[in-house]
Amino acid sequence: MKPSKVNLIYYSPTGTSKKVLEGVAKGLGINGVEHIDLTPAEAAGKSHIVPAGELAIFAVPVYSGRVPLVAAQRLKTVKGNGTPAVLIAVYGNRAIEDALIELKDITTEQGFKAIAGASFIGEHSFSNDATPIAVGRPDKEDLEKAKAFGEKVKAKVEEMEKLVEVKIPGNKPYRERNPVPRAPETTAETCTLCGACTEVCPTNAVTMTDKVETVKESCSACSACVKACPTGARIWTNEGVKKAATWLVANYSSRREPEFFL
Ligand SMILES: Cc1cc2nc3c(=O)[nH]c(=O)nc-3n(C[C@H](O)[C@H](O)[C@H](O)COP(=O)(O)O)c2cc1C
Structure with missing residues (x-):
């Protein structure tokens, strides 16, 4: 049995995670797509249930190798019922570290079953003309890979009843979050x-x-x-942000590529 509907669930302040998710949805080719956008401030007060016969695809950015704190809180407003879930972490060309395993743990706790995962690259939130980091990503090539990932997921969910949990990289305990630099x-x-x-x-x-x-x-x-x-x-x-951006340019300018966990 195929999923009756696809739910795109995301937290994406600068829009790159959302773009990747839409690319993945293209590859899925399943009619009936619902967006659950956890980004706006109003999202904090809403709640959602995604039934077992549907598919959930989650996408969040990576902040200091973790799920952003605000996203972690808002993900708790979405409940599954043994619902299969695809997990995506979008990062600014440095590293995902423990973000994807944390996303798996949060969504499992919420009643989802992780059946696939992926990491993609998005333009770094701190990128600007003086310190460009992963500018324009996800680009055309990334979005083709997102579609290809969606096609692999589509093949996998043809038989929902046979789905097994996927192994996701990451460490526990998770790395400590960096203090939040405040504010622009x-x-x-x-x-x-x-x-x-x-x-x-x-x-x-x-x-x-x-x-x-x-x-x-x-x-x-x-x-x-x-x-x-x-x-x-x-x-x-903020001097910390400026220093971090300069360090990222010096050390993380060589192009990283998306990875799939299926
Ligand atoms: C506070 C903060 C911390 C970040 N930490 C990381 C990190 O640890 N590794 C990394 O590669 N990118 C990091 N990034 C970059 C974002 O993961 C990246 O820009 C992502 O594409 C943003 O997603 P969005 O467009 O959906 O908001 C960080 C960004 C912010 C704002």
């Missing part, structure tokens, strides 16, 4: 008060009156606001 700043001279930064913030950390203000403690460093700003007024001035 707004250059008043170039800010047009368009509100894009407030709209995309997954944690409602950015507010706007006659100027843009940020509740630093609520910022998750996802950089959605920086990437969404049409005038480049929203920027990282």
